[in-house]
Amino acid sequence: MRIVLVGQPNSGKSTIFNQVAGYKAVTSNFPGTTVKYLKGKVNFVGEIFEIVDLPGTYSLTSLDLAELVSRNYLLKGEADVVINVVDASILSRSLELTIQLLEFGIPLVLCLNFMDEAARKGLNIDSSKLSSILGVPVVECIAVKGIGINKLFLTALKMGKVKKKGREILYSKDVEDVIEELETKVLTLSSKLKVPARFLAIKLLENDDEFISAVKDEELIAEVKILQDRLSKRHGKPSYLVISAERHASALNIFEEAVKVGVAKVLLRDKIDSLLMHKHLGYVFLFIFLYGFFNIVFTFGKYLEEPLISFFEDFLIPEVSFLPINTLFKQVLKGLLEGLAGGIGIVLPYLVPFLIGLAVVEDMGYLPRIAFLMDTFLHRVGLHGKSVVPLILGYGCNVPAIMSTRILESERDRFLTATLSTFIPCAARTTIIFGLVAFYIGPNAALLIYLLNILVVAALGKLLSKVTPEAIPIGMVMEVPPYQIPSIKVVLSKTWLRIKDFVVVAWPLLILGSIVLSLLEYYSLNNLLNLFVSPLTKVLDLPQPVGVTLIFGVLRKELALVMLMQALETTNVLTVMSKTQILTFTLFTLFYVPCIATIAALERELGIKKTFFVTILTLIVATFIAFTSKEIVTLLQIFS
């Protein structure tokens, strides 16, 4: 049995998925975070079944790549039953997708999620009435609290077995006539495409690009055209608008029949929003927020880092020195310990508070507000509205950021945004900024790096948008969901999900990298590598032993930090590097070649050529920025 979750963005699909499949999907109070589907085998309520979390889709008239993923999945016909997850607080709008799913003729369960929000809005939903209008079971849920989930899946399993379809919602008489006429003509095509004839007829009348191009028969195309014209003549607008307006009207009618609208509670959060999104004050709060965020994360990190580092300094490292000088075994052991210590002592102290903070902010719903405030500046650098979603996600990790460019409509925007996303300091680079610049120079210097980074990204955006041909932009059209109080459980599971990625993927790499470095040192091969990078380190005025860390940093950015300590044979970097050098090193690692995982993601989304271009671009930018900053700092004698 395969149960598939379908619904508009932010309706709680991933939350429901996680409730039964364990925390695997990242949820956030932000439209567009799930861009590919996720499967899970679960054993729930005594049955084993497969559950699929699809990217959010507003309709089955696909517009962006993420929505296309969902539609194509459904068209493959592998779902036994669909759970249509809707945000009950915006039921009327959500029903338009439900109507399309009914047209698709698949066994359906309607999940009325966000019942808590609906109650706050004063919506009194009669679910049994709704169920009889639609002809499908309706289950009320509050997914974040786990309320209704058991019943939802019991119902879905039952529906998947009996395979009963819901009721068709009829259009008005003259539209129905046209649909029926076309239906009789597309029977062969519909069985070939394995979609219901009525669904196909409606999509053709809507002039759906994909289905229209699936029609190879000239005669049929002409007939579709005639029927489209008949609709549009009678209603005085294009046929696709006739259909969508009718569907809208049906949804409104169903809503009015099944829902009593009472008085909405006036909430504090609406007042908060008028401050946080205010045209002037909004920016003040944004700055205070960012300032506070980085200082809190840094304070926590530093508080954790210092004792951990000295623990390793005092206990572990000396133990090793008792071993006989310069055996291979000792060298490997040393690398292993240093990799281990680097993970615990340097990376985790900053990574953990940063990820917790990020999870809180994501769940609160402040991110779309930032998108709103930043939109006008993005416009100025040639990007459009929704590009801010990937850019902001980039602060967590560049890989999902690049993947989420699928929510953008034009190829140009996807390319520009993906390229710029690779310059955003992800969590790994954040640990480097915190562990080096904030720790040795000061938290405000770290904050300045973030600001500099934004300026560089903006300048690059401007430059790149000048040289790439302008597509016709659809400006920002983005939902701004209400604030939520973050659930501790969700925040912790999300943080754990992301830390797990560090522990299972990055940490072994760190340890392996450290061991390899030890071995290189043992055979004195590291000098060879350092020599290879020496033109660069010389230009940037960095100590030559740093070279090897830059090479390894490509595997995983944290590696550059951990190996830096190893290569310089100290945990107090300041003894061997000046503040200027620390700054140069950080800036270079911040901007240069994204890590392997990011390169792979770029390759998937943009292809090999553009990935190569981006990689070279990052190298040039990194060298330029690091060099310029070194010159300026030296010239102005900032650290002396």
Added chain:
Amino acid sequence: MVSLDKAPLGVKVKVVDILGGKGIIQRLNELGIFPGTCVTVLQSGILRGPLLVSVGGRNVALSRGVAKKIIVEVYK
């Protein structure tokens, strides 16, 4: 009748027409903006930034270019 970006803040206005191509009309439809829908502009960003618009009990951010294409009627 004015375009939405010229509508007064905090006042309920009614959409009478949406100009522009299929892509933009469908996007707006998906968020519940149709001819006949009532909307309220809540905020208007600086430097010709986006508008925050309340529609059907949900807030939606619209860039000014998009708002220009939405023709509304302001009740007196």
